[in-house]
Amino acid sequence: SREIDEAGRxxxxxxxxxxxxxxxxxxxSDAVLVQGIRALDESRFVYTPPEPNLATSLxxxxxxxxxxxxxxxxxxxLVAALAGAxxxxxxxxxxxxxxxxxxxxxxxxxxAAGPAGRERADRLLDAGAAALEESDTGAAAQALGxxxxxxxSLQSEYxxxxxxxxxxxxxxxxxxxxxxxxxxxxxxxxxxxxxxVANGEAKAPQPVARWGIxxxxxxxxxxxxxxxxxxxxxxxxxxxxxxxxxxxxFLKPVLGKTITEW
Numbered sequence: 001s002r003e004i005d006e007a008g009r010x011x012x013x014x015x016x017x018x019x020x021x022x023x024x025x026x027x028x029s030d031a032v033l034v035q036g037i038r039a040l041d042e043s044r045f046v047y048t049p050p051e052p053n054l055a056t057s058l059x060x061x062x063x064x065x066x067x068x069x070x071x072x073x074x075x076x077x078l079v080a081a082l083a084g085a086x087x088x089x090x091x092x093x094x095x096x097x098x099x100x101x102x103x104x105x106x107x108x109x110x111x112a113a114g115p116a117g118r119e120r121a122d123r124l125l126d127a128g129a130a131a132l133e134e135s136d137t138g139a140a141a142q143a144l145g146x147x148x149x150x151x152x153s154l155q156s157e158y159x160x161x162x163x164x165x166x167x168x169x170x171x172x173x174x175x176x177x178x179x180x181x182x183x184x185x186x187x188x189x190x191x192x193x194x195x196x197v198a199n200g201e202a203k204a205p206q207p208v209a210r211w212g213i214x215x216x217x218x219x220x221x222x223x224x225x226x227x228x229x230x231x232x233x234x235x236x237x238x239x240x241x242x243x244x245x246x247x248x249x250f251l252k253p254v255l256g257k258t259i260t261e262w
Contacts, residue, residue, distance in 0.1 A: 013037055094132055097140045101128040104147035111154035113244020120150060120246050149196070153246055158185040158193055160239040160248055165224050166212055166262040179220035180212030180259060183238055199260040212262055213238065214255040 014033045021028045061068065108121040128143030164182040185193040196205035215223075227233050239250040 010034075010037055093137060094135065094140075097128070097137065097144060098132055101125055101132075101140070101144050101147065104144055104151065108147055108151040108154060111151055111244060112246075113154075113242070117150070117154050117244060117246045121147060124150065150246060154244055156185075156193065156195075156241060157243040158187050158241050159237060160184075160213075160241070160250075161186050162223055162233050162236045162238050163210065164233075165220060165227065166259075167220075168259065168262060178214055178257070179217060180214055180262065181220065181223055181238060181254075182210055182212050182262070184210045185241070197258050197260055200257070206260060208260045212259040214257040214259075216253060216255065219252050219254075 014030065014037065017033050017036070018028065102125075105121050105125040108124075109118050112118045112121065124143050124147045128140045128147070131137075131139035131143060160183045162181045162183055165180065166182055167177045167179045170176055170178060185195055187193055192209050194207045194209050195211075197208050197211040198205045223233060223235075226235060237251055238254070239248040239252075241248045
């Protein structure tokens with residue numbers, strides 16, 4: 001039976017241990033041998049994990065490889081998704097704007113007849129490039145719009161013709177008058193052009209067919225007298241805009257301020 005086998009195993013083990021100790025000249029009592037055998041029996045069915053080392057770590061990694069591989073794959077997909085989103089929302093728009101700036105600059109320079117137009121195009125391109133360096137898409141878009149407006153301006157050709165006069169009283173200086181010559185842009189074929197003009201300094205340019213340009217009192221008085229003499233303005237040319245040039249060449253002194261309402 002099991003109990004007989006255990007008793008026989010214990011007696012055999014005691015005999016072997018007694019012989020081992022006797023061979024070393026050590027006298028051990030049976031009670032000590034019995035305690036040792038019982039301690040051995042108590043630990044025989046207890047699992048003692050191995051000490052952590054490289055081998056056990058590699059073995060554990062191999063056992064759990066599927067779980068780790070799934071986590072790694074999910075992480076790779078997440079990183080790829082984030083990278084794709086960043087490219088689409090940040091990198092691609094900046095690259096597209098950079099390409100558009102270069103194209104608009106080339107088109108403007110091609111239309112320029114002299115250094116003034118080319119230098120203005122260069123300044124706008126530099127402003128756009130600086131904005132892109134700072135990831136300022138708003139400023140870059142503004143530079144792009146200005147380059148396209150410059151190209152359109154360089155392509156235009158017209159004469160600024162005076163059609164009437166007007167004045168405005170500043171709300172902060174009721175004793176003063178700001179005098180304007182009302183003009184229109186006449187193309188070489190006689191057509192009236194619509195151009196973007198700002199109404200004062202605070203408002204963005206709006207497309208208009210007529211607008212006012214501020215002049216000094218002497219210029220205003222001369223035109224006003226010309227108009228009142230026979231109901232028309234004989235010396236009506238205020239300036240000439242030549243193709244390829246960015247600005248109007250004024251034939252009379254002007255102060256620069258413009259209005260679209262009077």
